[in-house]
Amino acid sequence: MNRAPASVWRRPTHFFAFGLGSGAVPFAPGTFGTLAAIPFYWLLSDLELSWYLGLTLFAGLVGIWLCGKTSRDLGVHDHSGIVWDEFVGYWLTMAAVPFSWETALWGFVVFRVFDIIKPWPIRWVDRRIAGGFGIMFDDVLAGVYAWSTMHLWFWLH
Numbered sequence: 001m002n003r004a005p006a007s008v009w010r011r012p013t014h015f016f017a018f019g020l021g022s023g024a025v026p027f028a029p030g031t032f033g034t035l036a037a038i039p040f041y042w043l044l045s046d047l048e049l050s051w052y053l054g055l056t057l058f059a060g061l062v063g064i065w066l067c068g069k070t071s072r073d074l075g076v077h078d079h080s081g082i083v084w085d086e087f088v089g090y091w092l093t094m095a096a097v098p099f100s101w102e103t104a105l106w107g108f109v110v111f112r113v114f115d116i117i118k119p120w121p122i123r124w125v126d127r128r129i130a131g132g133f134g135i136m137f138d139d140v141l142a143g144v145y146a147w148s149t150m151h152l153w154f155w156l157h
Contacts, residue, residue, distance in 0.1 A: 004081045005074060016084060017063075017070035023081035033083025034112055037090040038104050044091065045099035056091045060136060063088050068132020078126075078135050085139035089115060092143030097150055110149050114142040 004024035007014045015021060022036035023029040044052055063084045070082055093111040097103050118126055118138065122145070126138040 007073065008081070011073075013066055014070050014073065017066045017082045019083035019087055023083035029081045029083055030086050030115060031112060033086035034090050034108055034115075036083075037087040038108060040087070041091055041094050041104060041107075042099055045094070045097075049096055052091075053095060056088060056095065059084075059091065060088045060140060063136045064132040066132070067135040071132065071135060077130065082135060085136045086111075086115065088136065089139035089143035089146070092140060093146035093150060095147055097154070103150075106153075107146065107150055111142060111146040114145040114149075115139060118142070119145065 003026065004018060005014070008018045008021060008024050009015065018024055019029075019033040019036050022032045025032045044055060047055070066084050067078075067082050071077060071079065090107065090111050093107045094104070097107060114122065115138075122138050122141045125134065125141060128134075129137055
């Protein structure tokens with residue numbers, strides 16, 4: 001069982017790294033973190049694609065710092081409760097996908113599958129790249145795989 005440190009509720013950096021607290025759940029924090037990203041996707045989905053991608057890129061760059069700092073503060077390479085990377089990976093998954101609750105949930109499932117099974121090179125990145133960049137990059141790759149799957153599915157249907 002995962003125990004979130006009390007600092008999640010006291011330090012803004014930890015609060016954001018823990019996905020606004022969603023990563024503090026005692027089980028499946030990555031799943032809950034991804035679920036918590038869905039309402040933000042809903043809000044972002046009406047933006048022009050350039051703004052959507054720009055904000056996602058910004059969130060990813062900030063995430064490198066957030067996740068790295070929180071990881072160092074906690075003394076753990078990648079605490080399972082750090083889920084800002086799931087937020088960004090999910091938002092990448094949903095880039096240029098028209099919003100509906102069905103597509104939001106489909107994207108959730110596809111992203112979680114890639115994030116959990118970690119096909120090459122995601123698992124390699126997860127094991128070999130340290131720090132905030134490493135924490136973020138494996139989920140960015142999972143998001144790219146999931147984005148490709150989503151768009152292939154739309155193209156075929």
